[in-house]
Amino acid sequence: MPAAPFANAALIAVDWGTTRCRAMLLDGNGAVLDEADSADGIGALGGAGHEDAFNAVVANWPKVPAIMAGMVGSRQGWHEAVYVNVPASAEALAQGLLKFETSDHRPMAIVPGLVLRSETRDGDVIRGEETQLIGLIEEEPDFSGIAILPGTHSKWAAIENGEITTFQTFLTGEVFELLARKSLLRHSVAEDSDDIAGSPHFALAVRRSVLEGLPFLGAIFSVRVRQLLDGVSGDDNLAYLSGLVIGGEIAAAKQIGLLDAERPIRIIGSRTLARSYDAAFKVAGHKAETRDGSALVRRGLIRLARANGLL
Amino acid sequence: MPAAPFANAALIAVDWGTTRCRAMLLDGNGAVLDEADSADGIGALGGAGHEDAFNAVVANWPKVPAIMAGMVGSRQGWHEAVYVNVPASAEALAQGLLKFETSDHRPMAIVPGLVLRSETRDGDVIRGEETQLIGLIEEEPDFSGIAILPGTHSKWAAIENGEITTFQTFLTGEVFELLARKSLLRHSVAEDSDDIAGSPHFALAVRRSVLEGLPFLGAIFSVRVRQLLDGVSGDDNLAYLSGLVIGGEIAAAKQIGLLDAERPIRIIGSRTLARSYDAAFKVAGHKAETRDGSALVRRGLIRLARANGLL
Numbered sequence: 001m002p003a004a005p006f007a008n009a010a011l012i013a014v015d016w017g018t019t020r021c022r023a024m025l026l027d028g029n030g031a032v033l034d035e036a037d038s039a040d041g042i043g044a045l046g047g048a049g050h051e052d053a054f055n056a057v058v059a060n061w062p063k064v065p066a067i068m069a070g071m072v073g074s075r076q077g078w079h080e081a082v083y084v085n086v087p088a089s090a091e092a093l094a095q096g097l098l099k100f101e102t103s104d105h106r107p108m109a110i111v112p113g114l115v116l117r118s119e120t121r122d123g124d125v126i127r128g129e130e131t132q133l134i135g136l137i138e139e140e141p142d143f144s145g146i147a148i149l150p151g152t153h154s155k156w157a158a159i160e161n162g163e164i165t166t167f168q169t170f171l172t173g174e175v176f177e178l179l180a181r182k183s184l185l186r187h188s189v190a191e192d193s194d195d196i197a198g199s200p201h202f203a204l205a206v207r208r209s210v211l212e213g214l215p216f217l218g219a220i221f222s223v224r225v226r227q228l229l230d231g232v233s234g235d236d237n238l239a240y241l242s243g244l245v246i247g248g249e250i251a252a253a254k255q256i257g258l259l260d261a262e263r264p265i266r267i268i269g270s271r272t273l274a275r276s277y278d279a280a281f282k283v284a285g286h287k288a289e290t291r292d293g294s295a296l297v298r299r300g301l302i303r304l305a306r307a308n309g310l311l
Numbered sequence: 312m313p314a315a316p317f318a319n320a321a322l323i324a325v326d327w328g329t330t331r332c333r334a335m336l337l338d339g340n341g342a343v344l345d346e347a348d349s350a351d352g353i354g355a356l357g358g359a360g361h362e363d364a365f366n367a368v369v370a371n372w373p374k375v376p377a378i379m380a381g382m383v384g385s386r387q388g389w390h391e392a393v394y395v396n397v398p399a400s401a402e403a404l405a406q407g408l409l410k411f412e413t414s415d416h417r418p419m420a421i422v423p424g425l426v427l428r429s430e431t432r433d434g435d436v437i438r439g440e441e442t443q444l445i446g447l448i449e450e451e452p453d454f455s456g457i458a459i460l461p462g463t464h465s466k467w468a469a470i471e472n473g474e475i476t477t478f479q480t481f482l483t484g485e486v487f488e489l490l491a492r493k494s495l496l497r498h499s500v501a502e503d504s505d506d507i508a509g510s511p512h513f514a515l516a517v518r519r520s521v522l523e524g525l526p527f528l529g530a531i532f533s534v535r536v537r538q539l540l541d542g543v544s545g546d547d548n549l550a551y552l553s554g555l556v557i558g559g560e561i562a563a564a565k566q567i568g569l570l571d572a573e574r575p576i577r578i579i580g581s582r583t584l585a586r587s588y589d590a591a592f593k594v595a596g597h598k599a600e601t602r603d604g605s606a607l608v609r610r611g612l613i614r615l616a617r618a619n620g621l622l
Contacts, residue, residue, distance in 0.1 A: 115540065121525075122533030123540050153495070153532065169532040171494065178489040183482065184464070214432070215563030216527055217556070221464065221480040222433030229426065229434050245528070252526030 006033050009062045011311045013301040014054075015294070016072035017128055018043040022294075023057050025064075028311065030302040034061065042071035050078035051102055065107040067305045069297065070128035073098065073110040083115035083125060087165045090134045094307035111304055116167060124169050129155045131304070132268050133164050135296030138303045145264035146253075149293070150273045152177075154249060156258050168258055173273075176245045179220060180238065188227040189241055190234030197272075197279040201236040205243025209251050210284040216248035246280045259286070269293050317344050320373045322622045324612040325365075326605070327383035328439055329354040332364060333605075336372045339622065341613040345372065353382035361389035362413055376418040378616045380608065381439035384409065384421040394426035394436060398476045401445045405618035422615055427478060435480050440466045442615070443579050444475050446607030449614045456575035457564075460604070461584045463488075465560060467569050479569055484584075487556045490531060491549065499538040500552055501545030508583075508590040512547040516554025520562050521595040527559035557591045570597070580604050 010028040014021065019041035025034040040053035050072070058066070073081035081098035096112040113127030129149045136147055137159060149155045152173040158165045179185050196202050208214040223241050226232040232240070253259040265281060265288035267274045274290045281288040305311040321339040325332065330352035336345040351364035361383070369377070384392030392409035407423040424438030440460045447458055448470060460466045463484040469476045490496050507513050519525040534552050537543040543551070564570040576592060576599035578585045585601045592599040616622040 117540070122519075122530070123536045124532065125536055125539060168529055169536075170528050171490075171496075171531050172528060174494050175486075175490075175528065175531075178493055179482075179486075182489055182493055183485050185482075208433075213566060215559075215566045217481050217483060217486065217559050218479055218563040218567055219433070220482050220486075221435065225434045225436055225480075228436060229428070248526075248528050252529040255524060255526045256529055 006062050009033055009064050011064055011302070011305055012058055012061065012066035013298055013305070014057075014066055014068040014072070015070055015128070015131075015297045015301075016068050016077075017041060017070040021053060021057055021072075023066075024298060025058075025061050026298075026302065026311075030298070030311070032298070036060070042074065042077050045076075047076045054078075054102075063104070063106055065109070065305075065310045067097075067109045067111065067301050067310055069111040069131040069301060073112060074127055077110070079110060081110040081112040083113045083127075084130075086114050086116050086167065087163045088114055088130075089163045090137060090303055091307060093130060093134060094304050097304065097308050099308075107310065109305070109308060109310055111301070114164060114167065124167060126155055126157070126167055126169070129157070130164065131300035132293055132296040133157050133159065133300070134303050135298070135300030136266060136268065136291060137162055138299045139291070139296065140266075143264070143266070145266065146259060147266045147268055148277060148288075150267065150269045150277050156253055158258065166258075168253070168256065170249045170252065172245050172249045176242060179245070180241060185220065185223045185241065188224045188232075188234065189238040193235045193238045196239045196242050197275040199236065199239035199243075201232070202239040202243040202276070202279065203283045205240045206247035206250070206280045206283040209244055209247025210254070210280075213251070216244065216251075219244050219248070242276060243280070246276055247284070250280060250284055261286070265289070266291055268296055317373050320344055320375050322375055322613070322616055323369055323372065323377035324609055324616070325368075325377055325379040325383070326381055326439070326442075326608045326612075327379050327388075328352060328381040332368055332383075334368050334377075335609060336369075336375075337609075337613065337622075341609070341622070343609070347371070353385065353388050356387075358387045365389075365413075374415070374417050376420070376616075376621045378408075378420045378422065378612050378621055380422040380442040380612060384423060385438055388421070390421060392421040392423040394424045394438075397425050397427050397478065398474045399425055399441075400474045401448060401614055401618060404441060404445060405615050408615065408619050410619075418621065420616070420619060420621055422612070425475060425478065435478060437466055437468070437478055437480070440468070441475065442611035443604055443607040444468050444470065444611070445614050446609070446611035447577060447579065447602060448473055449610050450602070450607065451577075454575070454577070456577065457570060458577045458579055459588060459599075460579045461588050462580065467564055469569065469574075477569075479564070479567065481560045481563065483556050483560045487553060490534075490556070491552060496531065496534045496552065499535045499545065500549040504546045504549045507550045507553050508586040510547060510550035510554075512543070513550040513554040513587070513590065514594045516551045517558035517561070517591045517594040520555055520558025521565070521591075524562070527555065527562075530555050530559070553587060554591065557587055558595070561591060561595055572597070576600070577602055579607055
């Protein structure tokens with residue numbers, strides 16, 4: 001008789017966002033034994049059927065405890081995990097874990113998001129990215145600086161002494177998509193381009209936005225004008241538009257004091273987007289290092305599970 | 312036998328944009344004898360059928376010369392009227408008129424747009440708004456300051472000594488529509504609101520954008536957060552978002568040196584949008600006066616027709 005599969009499985013770590021549910025089966029040391037995922041994102045589920053969707057993803061695995069991060073903890077999620085205030089350490093997030101059991105008595109935990117409340121500025125929220133930030137703090141316990149998680153909604157967080165001290169959301173990715181696909185500018189940019197990060201048009205737009213202070217709302221019409229007057233190609237213009245939004249984000253972060261010449265920068269994210277941000281920071285005169293986002297999710301989930309006795 | 316209708320008709324003045332074709336029948340003094348319009352905008356025509364569309368609008372009127380402004384002079388228009396460089400006076404635009412005859416020998420003229428070419432910034436173009444600017448210069452020959460034409464693509468122009476010296480396009484209206492209708496923020500704002508200009512949420516957003524220097528890309532996610540954390544209503548949030556984009560436009564204009572404390576401001580435009588801009592300027596500490604856009608189109612077209620012997 002063969003050994004039971006995954007006999008040393010100890011924890012299921014789940015990154016459950018708006019569009020996908022990604023699960024990893026881990027052993028007691030946090031090593032990955034298996035992975036599975038589905039398109040049952042929180043958006044697609046529309047507020048119901050979470051337990052069935054979870055069971056479908058983990059069907060082939062032993063019944064070990066699970067820890068989950070992302071929109072699964074939102075109002076539309078499985079259970080709402082109430083935001084934890086910044087500044088917040090891994091311990092504060094672990095204490096804020098929402099614990100429950102499935103109908104077949106599996107121990108479950110959902111990582112809470114973070115909330116910023118302030119008298120002097122609008123508030124802000126994060127849900128999902130806090131786990132990657134905890135992963136980064138695990139990986140680099142002495143890191144003080146800025147962590148940037150690019151995406152549809154780009155998140156910047158300041159980390160000091162093992163704590164997430166403040167953060168800021170920029171709608172960069174969503175604004176880029178809307179401008180490139182739905183605005184008048186769509187006629188002036190290509191559908192896609194191979195090498196945005198390496199394009200001199202990307203660098204030019206970043207330079208204008210960050211170093212010359214061209215304001216975003218006054219900059220974007222020039223994408224159309226470049227095509228109309230100068231015959232700039234759709235590929236080059238897509239890179240230019242990308243440079244305007246990413247450069248605009250960096251300029252905005254400087255303006256509100258999140259970024260200065262001294263603070264080290266970590267970019268957490270997918271390969272293509274991380275390359276663009278890295279290139280933009282080079283143009284802007286900042287040194288940045290890139291970290292793999294999915295590795296940090298796992299690391300963060302393991303850290304929080306350990307702090308809470310789930311692992 | 313009754314007198315021939317419109318016996319003293321002298322000129323047809325046409326404002327032919329992307330979505331509509333609006334025509335006025337004028338006498339020799341520029342007084343309006345009749346008006347007609349159609350939904351045959353340049354966008355709907357798709358590059359053909361302009362003469363038929365024109366004849367349909369003016370069918371009941373005598374065969375007098377016509378002068379036209381707007382997208383009718385673009386590449387997709389009836390005939391392309393090549394841009395005139397700024398700085399530009401009414402005389403320069405009149406000299407740039409594109410003249411032709413219809414197939415039934417009616418004398419026609421199309422007003423050219425304006426182009427800004429610069430070594431130090433991206434170029435810019437205007438097509439249609441130049442005619443309202445000439446109308447403003449006719450109405451206030453000694454005006455020196457800034458004229459603002461709010462809209463899908465908001466245009467700011469500097470006027471000095473009877474000349475349009477420079478201008479800048481902001482995609483404010485289009486960005487507002489995309490954010491309010493197509494982005495994540497659409498869940499946090501109402502479809503429409505009665506009194507955006509009078510809302511304290513509008514004023515707050517303008518204050519933050521213009522006076523406190525909150526950068527646009529870092530500001531807009533707060534629309535969502537205000538709903539999520541503070542239960543701000545869709546009506547109030549629509550006003551807030553409107554304040555962020557209009558305030559962001561004003562802040563950007565200050566940043567690039569178009570706006571300072573001294574320059575008088577004229578807002579040219581439709582009632583609702585003009586009210587919002589007027590309210591925003593009040594919050595920002597600038598005094599602005601509003602002028603009716605369609606009256607200025609007529610005035611500009613008459614000025615250019617006279618300079619060219621069409622009237």
